[in-house]
Amino acid sequence: xxxxxxxxxxxxxxTGKTTVSSNLALAASxxxxxxxxxxxxxxxxxxxxxxxxxxxxxxxxxxxxxxVDEEKCTHCGLCSEICQxxxxxxxEKTILTFDKMCHGCGGCAYxxxxxxxxxRGRDIGVLEEGHSGPIGFVHGRLTIxxxxxxxxxxxxxxxxxxxxxxxxxxxxxxxxxxxxxxxSADYVILVxxxxxxxxxxxxxxxxxxxxLGIPFSVVVNRSEAGNHLAGDYCRERGVGILAEIPDxxxxxxxxxxxxxxxxxxxxxxxxxxxxxISLGKEAKR
Amino acid sequence: MKxxxxxxxxxxxxxxxxxxxxxxxxxxxxxxxxxVDAADLHLVMSPRTIRAENFFGGKxxxxxxxxxxxxxxxxxxxxxxxxxxxEEGSVYEVDALSCxxxxxxxxxxxxxxxxxxxxxxxQWFVSDTPYGPMVHARLGVAEENSxxxxxxxxxxxxxxxxxxxxxxxxxDGPPGLGCPVIASITGADAVLIVTEPTVSxxxxxxxxxxxxxxxxxxxxxCVNKYDINPGLSKKISDRARxxxxxxxxxxxxxxxxxxxxxxxxxxxxxxxxxxSEDMRxxxxxxxxxxxxxxxxEGRV
Numbered sequence: 001x002x003x004x005x006x007x008x009x010x011x012x013x014x015t016g017k018t019t020v021s022s023n024l025a026l027a028a029s030x031x032x033x034x035x036x037x038x039x040x041x042x043x044x045x046x047x048x049x050x051x052x053x054x055x056x057x058x059x060x061x062x063x064x065x066x067x068v069d070e071e072k073c074t075h076c077g078l079c080s081e082i083c084q085x086x087x088x089x090x091x092e093k094t095i096l097t098f099d100k101m102c103h104g105c106g107g108c109a110y111x112x113x114x115x116x117x118x119x120r121g122r123d124i125g126v127l128e129e130g131h132s133g134p135i136g137f138v139h140g141r142l143t144i145x146x147x148x149x150x151x152x153x154x155x156x157x158x159x160x161x162x163x164x165x166x167x168x169x170x171x172x173x174x175x176x177x178x179x180x181x182x183x184s185a186d187y188v189i190l191v192x193x194x195x196x197x198x199x200x201x202x203x204x205x206x207x208x209x210x211x212l213g214i215p216f217s218v219v220v221n222r223s224e225a226g227n228h229l230a231g232d233y234c235r236e237r238g239v240g241i242l243a244e245i246p247d248x249x250x251x252x253x254x255x256x257x258x259x260x261x262x263x264x265x266x267x268x269x270x271x272x273x274x275x276x277i278s279l280g281k282e283a284k285r
Numbered sequence: 286m287k288x289x290x291x292x293x294x295x296x297x298x299x300x301x302x303x304x305x306x307x308x309x310x311x312x313x314x315x316x317x318x319x320x321v322d323a324a325d326l327h328l329v330m331s332p333r334t335i336r337a338e339n340f341f342g343g344k345x346x347x348x349x350x351x352x353x354x355x356x357x358x359x360x361x362x363x364x365x366x367x368x369x370x371x372e373e374g375s376v377y378e379v380d381a382l383s384c385x386x387x388x389x390x391x392x393x394x395x396x397x398x399x400x401x402x403x404x405x406x407x408q409w410f411v412s413d414t415p416y417g418p419m420v421h422a423r424l425g426v427a428e429e430n431s432x433x434x435x436x437x438x439x440x441x442x443x444x445x446x447x448x449x450x451x452x453x454x455x456x457d458g459p460p461g462l463g464c465p466v467i468a469s470i471t472g473a474d475a476v477l478i479v480t481e482p483t484v485s486x487x488x489x490x491x492x493x494x495x496x497x498x499x500x501x502x503x504x505x506x507c508v509n510k511y512d513i514n515p516g517l518s519k520k521i522s523d524r525a526r527x528x529x530x531x532x533x534x535x536x537x538x539x540x541x542x543x544x545x546x547x548x549x550x551x552x553x554x555x556x557x558x559x560x561s562e563d564m565r566x567x568x569x570x571x572x573x574x575x576x577x578x579x580x581x582e583g584r585v
Contacts, residue, residue, distance in 0.1 A: 011323040013296005013460040018485065043461035044294050044492060046485040084344065084388050105364055105387030144492060145499040147432065147464040172296040172460050175322040175424055175431045179382060196546040197301065201323040207426045212382065256514045258484035 002033050002276075004283045005166040007040075007185035009209075011201025013172035015191045016221035016245070017041075019255060020275075021169040022050040023262040027272035029135050030262075034164040037132070039139035040181035041171040042125060042152045049258045053137035055130035061140065061155045062121030063148070064104040068095050072116035079108035079117060100147060125152045129159055136160050150180040157184065174208045182209070187282060188216035189242060194229040202230070206237055217282065219275065222247040242282070243275040286446050287474045287575055288439070288454040290319070292497075294489030296460035298479045299509035302542050303564060304457035305329045306553035307477075309416045310568040314453040316414065317442035318421040319435045319469040321407065326457045329551050332412030332419050340422065340437065342406035342430030343386040350376045352398035359390035359399060382427055406430050409437060411445070416551070418445050432468035435459070439469070462496045470502055477505045477571065478530070480521060482514035487521050494528055504530045505574065507567050511535030533570040536563040 008021045021037065029035045039047035066079070066088055077090040087101035088108050099122050109117040125142040138159040140152040149171075157180075160166070170181040182188055188209050192202040202218065209216045216239075220230040223244040234241050245251075251268065254261045261268045291304040301318075305326055308316040318326035346367075348359070353376035360368040360377055367383035368390060370376070379390070379399075391401035406429065409422040420442045422434050442454045456473070459465040470476050476497045480490035490506070497504040506525045511518035512535075522532045541558035545551060553561050553568075 012325070013298075013323075015297060041461075043463045043466075044485075044489040046295070046488060049484045049488060082388065082392055084386055103385055103387060105385060105389050106362070107387055107389040107392065110362060110389060110393065142463060144462065144495045145467070147467050149461075149463045173320075173322040174427065175465070176429050177461075177463065178322075179427055183382065195543050196328050196549070197325045200325055200328055204323055204426075211427045252513060255485075256483040256517065 002028065002165045002280050002283060003163050004186040005168065005184065006187045006189060006279060007168040007170050007182035008189050008191060009170040009178060009182050009205060010172055010191045011174055011205035012192070012198050015193045015198055017172070017191050018046045018050065018169055019221065019261070020189065020191050020219055021167050022047055023260055023272045024275060025051065025135050025167050026260055026262045027269070027276050028165050029133070031273065031276060034161070036136035036160045036164050036166045038156060038160065038166055038168045040153050040156055040168055042140035042142045042149050042156065043171060043177070045139040045141060047169050048137070048139060050260050051132035051135060051137060053130040053132040055128045057130070058126055058128045060123045061125055061127055061152050063124055063151045064106065064119040065099045065102045065122045066097050066108050066117050067120045068097065069116045069118070070095065072114045074114050076113065078111045078113065082107040082111045103148070104151065124148070127152070127155050127159065136164070149177045153177060153180045157181070174204050178208070179212070182214065183212060185214060187279070188214050189219050190216060191219045191221055192230055193222045194220060194224065194227045199229050199233050202233065206239060215282065217242040220244045242278045243271060245271050286452055286454065288443070288456065289571070290456040290458050290470050290473045290476045291479060292458035292466060292470065292476055292493055293460060293479045294462060294493035295480065295485055298481050298486060299536065299542070300479055301325045301329070301457050302545065302552050303479055303507070304455050305551035306561070306564040307568055308455040309551040309553045310565060311453045311455060313451050314417050314455050315442045315446045315451050316417065316419040317438050317454055317456045318419070319438055319456050319465065320459040321422045321431050321434045321438065321465065322424045322459070324421055324423060326419070327421050329546060329549055330414040330416060330419055331549060332414050332421070334410045334412045336411040338409050339405045340407040340409050340434050341403045342428070342433045343404070344388060344401050345381055345384050345386055345404045346379045346388065346391050347400050348376065348378050349398045349400060352396050353377055354396050356395060358393055358395060362389050362393055386429070407434055409434065409441065411441065417451065420445065432464040435465050435468040462493050466496065470497065471500055473502055475503045475505060475575070477507065477533070479507055479509050481509050482511055482517040482521060487517065490521060490525070494525065494530055498529070503578070505533050505571060506530045507533045508535045510538040512537050531574055533567045534563065536560050536567070
């Protein structure tokens with residue numbers, strides 16, 4: 001049975017990461033795989049809208065921020081000197097902390113010669129676990145107004161069973177939240193669409209995954225007969241295409257109302273079972 | 286001068302297509318692409334770059350192996366799992382992809398073996414386009430500090446607008462609602478949220494409109510591809526109005542949006558297409574609203 005961690009990513013948003021992730025999860029589960037769905041898009045999680053999991057546990061995720069004991073503080077200024085994020089500022093008579101700027105490195109607490117800085121946890125969002133039928137499910141929800149998602153993403157990634165097929169639904173883009181989500185994956189599927197924006201951002205995503213050194217291939221979503229943009233580009237860059245899912249208004253309609261096409265459009269089932277088989281072959285390589 | 290930021294929460298909702306069109310329709314506007322880790326605005330604006338600069342976003346640590354004694358203090362202190370032993374196991378090294386740039390390892394290294402230096406995280410550009418000046422950027426591959434680069438792009442756009450007396454800055458924002466989105470909208474005059482009539486679009490619009498409210502920024506809404514699911518489009522618009530957003534209109538699902546990308550032009554430059562006409566109405570409504578609010582402010 002397939003027991004790898006596969007991350008579904010893309011440079012451009014809206015290319016079909018959640019569609020591929022959720023339908024692949026269902027296809028694999030129906031084929032007898034034990035599946036765990038990990039939604040790492042903690043800024044805008046959408047997987048639950050399609051898998052409709054029963055949530056059985058929730059907990060808040062905290063990051064460490066400094067707590068200053070003003071009585072012990074000698075206002076030496078070493079904490080503001082070491083902090084790279086302007087999260088702690090030492091003035092002559094007082095000390096200011098800016099929790100949202102803090103990356104939780106602990107530098108200020110380590111450096112304080114007076115032992116005046118301890119750390120407390122600051123809530124940045126909630127992690128929810130549950131299951132959608134036999135499919136295990138976890139996602140995170142970043143609190144509105146919070147800037148830093150990686151600590152919550154790390155908590156989401158740490159949840160759930162490890163020796164099963166783990167499907168990671170990654171956020172869009174190519175920067176820190178994406179790197180955090182896919183860094184530890186065994187395999188990456190880059191979802192693209194055959195438009196100039198889609199291809200441009202696929203190029204950036206290919207650069208990113210190559211930099212990380214993870215094996216990967218491409219799924220072309222909304223592919224159209226006669227449109228060779230994605231095929232030509234992948235050939236040029238020496239990248240394999242694992243599957244092509246045709247453009248179909250019925251898929252857009254199913255997505256629009258939160259239905260899984262694997263369930264509602266029997267003629268689309270084959271695309272996801274084929275994708276699963278191809279993924280299995282790739283995993284053996 | 287008014288700075289309007291196009292955001293969506295959900296990716297692929299149509300931010301770039303709309304932002305490019307608004308910049309073209311404005312007549313006089315500075316366009317700014319703040320989706321720095323997957324920038325696409327340049328693909329439809331025909332930019333001619335007149336200035337290119339390196340972006341130094343932050344510092345990174347690197348171990349000088351000749352001085353490393355292998356004591357492991359750096360590994361003990363690093364909270365980002367960025368320090369590993371090298372292959373022979375005698376000295377340590379920094380994984381640049383995991384390094385958060387906090388400098389703790391360098392500060393506490395007893396051998397002073399860890400350098401902590403500013404690094405280039407990307408490039409930023411000023412270009413001329415047929416529609417006005419444009420500021421854009423490219424974050425380096427797998428780099429951090431996108432929020433700082435976004436702030437830099439907006440600052441440069443503002444400098445140009447002020448210097449040349451240009452009345453609008455149109456910002457193409459990033460997806461999501463984390464660091465780069467917050468950096469894109471704080472202090473802006475208005476955000477224009479683009480969404481689509483899907484359960485994801487509805488969910489993400491609600492979260493991103495709460496983000497705009499959190500930062501006290503007036504928010505407008507338009508529903509892209511609204512005719513795919515008119516019932517849900519109406520529900521989303523009603524909900525947005527109830528939350529205090531002004532609804533500017535909808536954009537039909539129209540092939541001309543992709544055609545414009547292929548022709549490397551803003552949708553609004555394709556005269557007569559349905560989507561182009563919809564976007565023109567949205568721009569007119571937006572300007573009317575802004576004028577009206579200005580008058581109301583004047584009265585208070």
